[in-house]
Amino acid sequence: MSFALPRFRPRLxxxxxxxNRARLSKDVGxxxxxxxxxxPLAMAFAIASGLKPEAGLFTAIIAGFIVAALxxxxxxxxxxxxxxxxxxxGIVERYGVGNLIIATAMSGVFLFLMGLLRLGTLVRFIPxxxxxxxxxxxxxxxxxxxxxxxxxxxxxxxxxxxxGIVSTLWTHLDTFNGWALAVAAASLAVIVLWQxxxxxxxxxxxxxxxPILPFGSKLSSVPGSIVVLALAAxxxxxxxxxxxxxxxxxxxIPAELPKFIVPELNWQSARFLLIPSLTxxxxxxxxxxxxxxxxxxxxxxRHDPNQELIAQGIANLxxxxxxxxxxxxxxxxxxxxxxxxxxxxxAGMVHAVSLLLIVLIAAxxxxxxxxxxxxxxxxxVAWNMGEWREFARLxxxxxxxxxxxxxxxxxxxxxxxxxxx
Numbered sequence: 488m489s490f491a492l493p494r495f496r497p498r499l500x501x502x503x504x505x506x507n508r509a510r511l512s513k514d515v516g517x518x519x520x521x522x523x524x525x526x527p528l529a530m531a532f533a534i535a536s537g538l539k540p541e542a543g544l545f546t547a548i549i550a551g552f553i554v555a556a557l558x559x560x561x562x563x564x565x566x567x568x569x570x571x572x573x574x575x576x577g578i579v580e581r582y583g584v585g586n587l588i589i590a591t592a593m594s595g596v597f598l599f600l601m602g603l604l605r606l607g608t609l610v611r612f613i614p615x616x617x618x619x620x621x622x623x624x625x626x627x628x629x630x631x632x633x634x635x636x637x638x639x640x641x642x643x644x645x646x647x648x649x650x651g652i653v654s655t656l657w658t659h660l661d662t663f664n665g666w667a668l669a670v671a672a673a674s675l676a677v678i679v680l681w682q683x684x685x686x687x688x689x690x691x692x693x694x695x696x697x698p699i700l701p702f703g704s705k706l707s708s709v710p711g712s713i714v715v716l717a718l719a720a721x722x723x724x725x726x727x728x729x730x731x732x733x734x735x736x737x738x739x740i741p742a743e744l745p746k747f748i749v750p751e752l753n754w755q756s757a758r759f760l761l762i763p764s765l766t767x768x769x770x771x772x773x774x775x776x777x778x779x780x781x782x783x784x785x786x787x788x789r790h791d792p793n794q795e796l797i798a799q800g801i802a803n804l805x806x807x808x809x810x811x812x813x814x815x816x817x818x819x820x821x822x823x824x825x826x827x828x829x830x831x832x833x834a835g836m837v838h839a840v841s842l843l844l845i846v847l848i849a850a851x852x853x854x855x856x857x858x859x860x861x862x863x864x865x866x867x868v869a870w871n872m873g874e875w876r877e878f879a880r881l882x883x884x885x886x887x888x889x890x891x892x893x894x895x896x897x898x899x900x901x902x903x904x905x906x907x908x
Contacts, residue, residue, distance in 0.1 A: 497557045497794060502831035510830055517829035518837025520710075521564055524823050525551070525842060527712040528868070530733070530740075530853065531861040532567040533812060535632055536575040538584065539737050540853065541846075542812050543567045545745040548842045550802040550814035555835025557801060559607075559794030560779045562786060562829050564820040564838060565802055569868050570621075570774050571767065571813045573628045573899075578763050580647040588750040589757060590764045592807035597768035599800025607792025610776045616884075616892040618773065619874045621907065624899025626873035629865060631656075636862035639667025639730060649901050667730045670723065671859035674715045678867045681711030710823075712864050719860040720852075733861075734854030742850035744843075745809040767803075767813050775799050775816035785825050819871075 525547050533543030547566035554565025578587045601607065628649070634656055635642050641662040646652055723730055733739060779790040795816070802814055824834055881889045898907040 495794070495797065496791075497798065497832070498559055498561050498791065499556055499832040502561055502833070506831065506833075511833065513828035514831055514834040515837050517824050517827035517834040519841050520827040521820050521824045521829075521834070521838040522841030522845070523713055524710045525564070525566055525820055525838060526845060527710075527716050527856075527861065527864055528817075528820070529567055529842070530856070531865050531868075532569060532572060534733075534737075534858070534861060535569075535572045535629065535865055536567075536812060537579040538575070538587075538812060539740075540733055541740050541745075542810055544740065544842060544846055545809055546806050546811035546814050548839045548846070549745070549809055549811060550806045551842070552836050552839035553802040553805060554798050554814070554816070555832040555839065557794075557798035558832065558835075559791030559796075559798065560782055560816075561788055561790075561831055562782050562821060562825050562834065563775070563779050563790070563795070563816045564824050564835050565775070565799065565814050566817050566820065567812055568774060568815050568817050569629050569865070569872055570625050570770055571815070572632065573625055574763060574766055574770070575812055576632065577647040578760070582756060582760065585750060586756050586760055587812065588748065588807045588810065590760045590767060591811065591813050592750065592804050593757070593760060593764035594767035594771060594813055595800045595803030595805075595807065597765055597800070598771055598796050598803060601768065601772055602793045602796030602798075602800060605793050607772070607776060607794075607796045610772055610792065611780075613773060614888075614891060616888045617895050618777070619877050620892045620895025621770075621773075621899060623873045623875070623877070624896045624907065626869040627900050629872070630869040633862040633865045633869075636731070636858045637668065637671040637866065639664025639671075639859060664730060666728045667857075667859040670719055670728065670730055670857050671863045674719050674857075674860040674863035675867060677715045677718065678711045678863060681714060682867075715864070716856050716860060719857050720855040723857045724855050728857075731858045732854060733856045733858065736858060739854035740846065740850040742847055744847075745811070748808055748810050750807070771799055771803070771813060771815040772796055774818075778816035778818045778821050781818055782821050782825060785822070786830075819868075 529543035529547040530540035531543070533540050533546075551564060551566045554563060558565070575587065578590050631652055632645070634640075635645060640656065640659045642655060642659050646655055722728070723732065775795055776792050779792070779795055783789055799815060806812070806814055824838070829835075877892065881892065895907055
């Protein structure tokens with residue numbers, strides 16, 4: 488019996504056949520739109536994971552480019568994701584940022600091997616109850632982790648476990664900052680209204696883009712997260728409100744290219760990182776291939792799951808050498824990419840390049856972004872991440888489905904994602 492390795496053929500190769508100016512125009516427009524959407528999310532995911540905001544930006548840039556260039560989907564956008572926040576924070580809290588780099592690299596190797604061994608097709612057999620249990624549990628923990636900044640609590644270091652988080656929040660409730668709560672609540676209200684009601688900016692055209700791009704691409708809409716970040720930053724700066732910003736906590740974002748880092752491999756640490764790294768790889772595989780399936784349903788295309796896992800593995804391995812965090816396929820950004828007119832991986836590559844230009848040119852502006860606003864953005868992301876209606880529908884399912892979903896959900900929330908996996 489022979490074993491054949493999968494053919495290494497990124498979808499970019501096929502997508503460029505018959506490529507023309509019109510398709511390039513749409514891809515560039517979609518890439519720019521997704522780049523704007525990814526900016527606040529990349530920073531927020533990194534901060535919530537216990538990292539500096541630039542770790543999320545560098546991950547979105549490097550992993551986003553590699554996933555688009557080498558992946559098995561035409562339109563998937565790679566980058567940091569909310570699903571990783573809980574486990575990344577746990578690794579940072581227990582083993583430090585240096586060991587997170589090693590864990591990210593190890594997860595990249597695992598993902599690459601999964602693609603090489605043709606395990607991508609097996610992900611579709613994971614029960615729906617397990618996936619929903621994971622997703623809802625992660626969403627609860629992501630929202631819980633943001634209460635500190637949402638209320639402006641003065642907590643030096645947050646624990647990584649559920650009971651520790653709840654206990655710490657409870658004992659520090661008397662330190663809440665009324666201004667931080669006001670900024671966070673107003674930010675969340677604007678995001679919700681923007682998402683469901685819209686406004687004149689939501690359909691505002693950006694006239695500057697046309698003259699810059701010879702093919703006349705335009706941003707058809709302004710994301711709510713960007714609007715609320717700009718409004719909150721301006722309001723806090725003009726009124727001098729006493730709330731923490733990216734600048735006050737992290738000193739801003741460096742306007743420079745990410746530096747190459749060679750992690751010091753400690754076999755003693757690597758032994759403890761094996762299970763967390765495998766968890767990152769499994770979660771990354773599930774997220775990326777589910778995202779690719781969602782993209783297929785919207786475009787009528789069919790992705791190559793093994794090629795996608797190989798690309799995800801390479802992206803995580805390379806990103807780790809630049810101080811990044813784990814990356815995977817991201818549903819919200821991929822859907823935005825599709826709805827903005829993308830048809831090839833070029834859009835994903837443009838999204839990465841646009842983020843790089845923003846970092847190099849406009850990094851100082853990010854220092855004014857209030858942390859309560861980023862907390863509001865993540866709480867909104869967590870709400871949209873969960874399949875909350877499934878809890879109400881449990882009685883319509885079999886006993887096995889109900890037990891599985893609730894067991895995975897409770898294990899994820901009460902213990903941690905590694906135990907749940």
